[in-house]
Amino acid sequence: MLYYNTHYPAAIIMTLNDLPNQKHNHKQCVSNALAMAEQVCLERGVQLTPIRYQVLELIWESHKAVKAYELLDRIKPLQMAAKPPTIYRALEFLSEQGFIHRVESLNAFIGCRCSNAPHEQLLLICKNCQEVEERTAPKVMQALSEEFNDAEFIVHSKAIEIHGLCSQCAASVATDLSD
Amino acid sequence: MLYYNTHYPAAIIMTLNDLPNQKHNHKQCVSNALAMAEQVCLERGVQLTPIRYQVLELIWESHKAVKAYELLDRIKPLQMAAKPPTIYRALEFLSEQGFIHRVESLNAFIGCRCSNAPHEQLLLICKNCQEVEERTAPKVMQALSEEFNDAEFIVHSKAIEIHGLCSQCAASVATDLSD
DNA sequence: AATTGAATGTTATACTATAACACTCACTAT
DNA sequence: ATAGTGAGTGTTATAGTATAACATTCAATT
Ligand SMILES: [Zn+2]
Ligand SMILES: [Zn+2]
Ligand SMILES: [Zn+2]
Ligand SMILES: [Zn+2]
Numbered sequence: 191m192l193y194y195n196t197h198y199p200a201a202i203i204m205t206l207n208d209l210p211n212q213k214h215n216h217k218q219c220v221s222n223a224l225a226m227a228e229q230v231c232l233e234r235g236v237q238l239t240p241i242r243y244q245v246l247e248l249i250w251e252s253h254k255a256v257k258a259y260e261l262l263d264r265i266k267p268l269q270m271a272a273k274p275p276t277i278y279r280a281l282e283f284l285s286e287q288g289f290i291h292r293v294e295s296l297n298a299f300i301g302c303r304c305s306n307a308p309h310e311q312l313l314l315i316c317k318n319c320q321e322v323e324e325r326t327a328p329k330v331m332q333a334l335s336e337e338f339n340d341a342e343f344i345v346h347s348k349a350i351e352i353h354g355l356c357s358q359c360a361a362s363v364a365t366d367l368s369d
Numbered sequence: 370m371l372y373y374n375t376h377y378p379a380a381i382i383m384t385l386n387d388l389p390n391q392k393h394n395h396k397q398c399v400s401n402a403l404a405m406a407e408q409v410c411l412e413r414g415v416q417l418t419p420i421r422y423q424v425l426e427l428i429w430e431s432h433k434a435v436k437a438y439e440l441l442d443r444i445k446p447l448q449m450a451a452k453p454p455t456i457y458r459a460l461e462f463l464s465e466q467g468f469i470h471r472v473e474s475l476n477a478f479i480g481c482r483c484s485n486a487p488h489e490q491l492l493l494i495c496k497n498c499q500e501v502e503e504r505t506a507p508k509v510m511q512a513l514s515e516e517f518n519d520a521e522f523i524v525h526s527k528a529i530e531i532h533g534l535c536s537q538c539a540a541s542v543a544t545d546l547s548d
Numbered sequence: 549a550a551t552t553g554a555a556t557g558t559t560a561t562a563c564t565a566t567a568a569c570a571c572t573c574a575c576t577a578t
Numbered sequence: 579a580t581a582g583t584g585a586g587t588g589t590t591a592t593a594g595t596a597t598a599a600c601a602t603t604c605a606a607t608t
Contacts, residue, residue, distance in 0.1 A: 237554080275598095333508045336508065355523040452589070
């Protein structure tokens with residue numbers, strides 16, 4: 191069953207490695223992400239139900255990592271019956287489909303900016319503005335592969351999470367100091 | 370105040386990148402780790418109290434990641450009054466001093482094998498045997514540095530956690546399949 | 549019309565972590 | 579000596595994160 195059959199323009203594959211924290215057209219981020227999710231669900235024959243769609247929309251309200259119980263609070267006006275399992279089930283689905291990533295070190299979630307295809311990524315997590323930037327970092331992934339070969343380790347999944355200051359916040363801290 | 374003044378032999382700096390999951394003298398791992406912790410605490414003028422020492426010992430019972438409440442259960446025979454804060458405080462201390470690492474993706478902890486000096490590391494986490502191997506992976510760290518430069522990101526801390534099968538478990542799975 | 553299965557509703561509970569305040573006791577400064 | 583200080587611990591309570599288990603709904607199939 192289809193809940194959303196409006197025809198979005200073909201999803202433009204967002205270029206990773208352009209900084210989300212810089213000024214950008216965030217409405218475009220969101221509509222791309224939602225359109226892509228709908229498209230992918232159609233292709234896979236899985237259901238992007240209203241709850242799942244709304245949770246994805248809520249996650250995409252910003253590039254900040256968002257917590258499950260925050261999502262729960264924010265979906266309640268739309269889904270009066272929402273309880274923790276409501277959110278966790280939606281998160282599980284969105285995560286399986288690759289539309290979001292879990293940030294292990296924050297117990298939180300972010301929208302994925304390249305969910306049209308499986309991919310490896312690392313996360314740059316700003317302690318100041320809480321925005322998370324996803325990067326494919328092919329050289330890092332290559333070095334990792336070599337490391338796994340050395341260790342004879344068979345990889346199933348990776349969580350590469352870097353905490354610090356994004357370029358914007360680093361710049362404004364520098365400005366503050368020079369004042 | 371000193372709780373432990375027995376003189377251990379000077380802590381031998383354990384070589385990282387020898388696989389913990391392979392057969393090895395684990396008593397040596399433990400005594401090295403405990404001796405190193407005592408030595409470092411002496412040098413830094415911080416207290417390795419009985420509770421902290423016992424928690425570190427419990428964490429070192431194996432190379433598996435261990436959870437806070439498991440530690441709580443296991444320390445209760447020794448510390449009847451132990452409650453969650455008992456464990457979490459000890460974990461905080463041990464973590465600050467670099468004697469253990471938190472495994473973010475498991476909400477668990479492992480003993481650090483090179484706690485005599487600050488260092489970067491990645492963790493190879495086996496889904497089969499739950500052992501965690503710490504590796505310095507200098508090439509990966511170098512590639513990461515370059516990535517951070519590109520992103521103009523200022524790093525404070527890293528969590529690089531890889532889930533999969535360790536060499537031992539991969540080998541035994543292969544054996545199982547060929548049977 | 550009966551069956552199936554995915555999704556959701558509902559209740560309860562498990563698991564993880566910290567806040568806040570009280571108490572102890574070795575150490576220090578008068 | 580003695581009062582004060584501060585780190586560590588004891589204690590109670592609660593906040594925050596996540597899932598188990600079972601009931602219900604409803605569109606799609608038989
Ligand atoms: Zn955006
Ligand atoms: Zn920032
Ligand atoms: Zn060992
Ligand atoms: Zn293993």
